Amino acid sequence: MNSILTIKDPKPLTSNPTEAETTVRDVVLSERLGYSKPADIRKLIKRHASALEAMGSLRQSGVMIEAGKGAKRQVTEYSLSRAQAAFIISKARTPEATNLSIVIAELFAMHSESKLxxxxxxxxxxxxxxxxxxxxxxxxxxxxxxxxxxxxxxxxxxxxxxxxxxxxxx
Structure with a gap:
């Protein structure tokens, strides 16, 4: 999935060096899925939090952002595992998400047919x-x-x- 998400942009998704597994920041995933605001994907993540937690810890941290005329406020930023990111991709309703969901489905079909x-x-x-x-x-x-x-x-x-x-x- 990492190579699929880097087709448009050669930058890697993100990897937090302090964590054992590669994670995807919600703002990066939001951008790659074609959302105009990171808050949109955060609503989706919150809505499906229990399912995401079934795949592992839902990592989150408080981040200060600048809103409006220089006002600062804290928002929750999520770091998703690859499995959690794939789940969110399947729930997102953007053309980019649909394209990635098709690729994931094709890979699943190959796996279930023992081609992987x-x-x-x-x-x-x-x-x-x-x-x-x-x-x-x-x-x-x-x-x-x-x-x-x-x-x-x-x-x-x-x-x-x-x-x-x-x-x-x-």
């Missing part, structure tokens, strides 16, 4: 972990609203957290 293979054991293990999390989320979804209530209460608990999307121990 992991390059090493670590990649194979990661694919297995993704499949396990998807299965756990499907089990929670099958429980209906009660299942989601269990997951929400588990996420708020002070106990040691397991991967989001996995059922809490009973």
């Amino acid at each position: 293979a992991p390059v090493d054991c670590a990649a194979a293990a990661e694919l297995d972990a993704i499949a396990a999390r998807a299965k756990a989320r499907a089990e929670v979804h099958a429980l209906g609203p009660e299942g989601w209530a269990i997951v929400r209460s588990f996420k708020r608990s002070s106990r040691k957290r397991r991967k989001i999307g996995a059922l809490p121990r009973r």
Whole structure:
């Protein structure tokens, strides 16, 4: 996905050197998806926060911006993982997002037809972990609203957290 998002602009999306994985800043993703204001994509991120958190921590930080006639105010800026960025791309309703969603869908089709293979054991293990999390989320979804209530209460608990999307121990 990184190469797809850099077709128009040779600059990399962004990588925070203090974090272990590459992240995409919301303002950069907003620009690449054709939004005129970063606030538009932030509304989309807030609306889908629970789904994004199921893919990992939703990283956010306070950033000072200049608004109007020199007034400064703090806004929340998000840094999304690649999976979270792909999810937001699928929810955005811009021509650029539609184009990227088609590419993601084509890659998914290639994967499901076994035309893509992991390059090493670590990649194979990661694919297995993704499949396990998807299965756990499907089990929670099958429980209906009660299942989601269990997951929400588990996420708020002070106990040691397991991967989001996995059922809490009973």
